[in-house]
Amino acid sequence: MIGLGDIAQKAYLPTLSEYPSITLVLCTRNSQLLNELARKYRVNDICSDYKQMIQFDLDAVMIHSATSSHVEIATYFLKNRIPVFVDKPLSTDYSACEKLYDLAERISQPLFIGFNRRYLPILREPLSQESEVSPLLSIRWEKNRHNLPDFARTFVFDDFIHPLDSVNRSADVNTGDLLISEQMSGSVVNRIDVQWQSGSTFIQTSMNRLNGITNERVSLNYETVFHHTN
Incomplete structure (x- = not known):
């Protein structure tokens, strides 16, 4: 999980941490918050630079960082052939969204835009x-x-x-x-x-x-x- 702000804390971390089959890796530039959440959710693997996450042999990434960083981070992981989940909006620029989807299709990797309320039962x-x-x-x-x-x-x-x-x-x-x-x-x-x-x-x-x-x-x-x- 990249970016540990409000939506990550209230919607995703409490839910995903309940699944024993999921091993979380946390990433944020806020070192104090990173250590606090790692202790709270008993996460061992943490880092402050998203490019360092490759070392953890990831199955997928969830991007909850600021909208302005979505395209850069998503592009990096897609090019490393890692499935990507991005909290809405993917970007505020339509052409950037199209380029990301074209990239995902070209390398056959999932790119999913997350909006949690779509799944309210x-x-x-x-x-x-x-x-x-x-x-x-x-x-x-x-x-x-x-x-x-x-x-x-x-x-x-x-x-x-x-x-x-x-x-x-x-x-x-x-x-x-x-x-x-x-x-x-x-x-x-x-x-x-x-x-x-x-x-x-x-x-x-x-x-x-x-x-x-x-x-x-x-x-x-x-x-x-x-x-x-x-």
């Missing part, structure tokens, strides 16, 4: 178009921040991607079908709203980073189904 079935509960008529996913406007790339790739990716389960939407509205203050984005229709399901996602509080709401509406009993 409580959400997987309700968001499925094949749900047996009843037809999903609409879904609205709203995630807001308190007084945190930002430039478009950071707003979208690091944050708005959360609700947008969560509602786009079928991944078959065309850009021409999207209705997008935005509010800006100069060069920074305050709010974005996106909506479209997929089959009979109306989909909405919204982020307001000038909200009074930080919150998140998910609303799902289903067709009423009547069950008849004798």
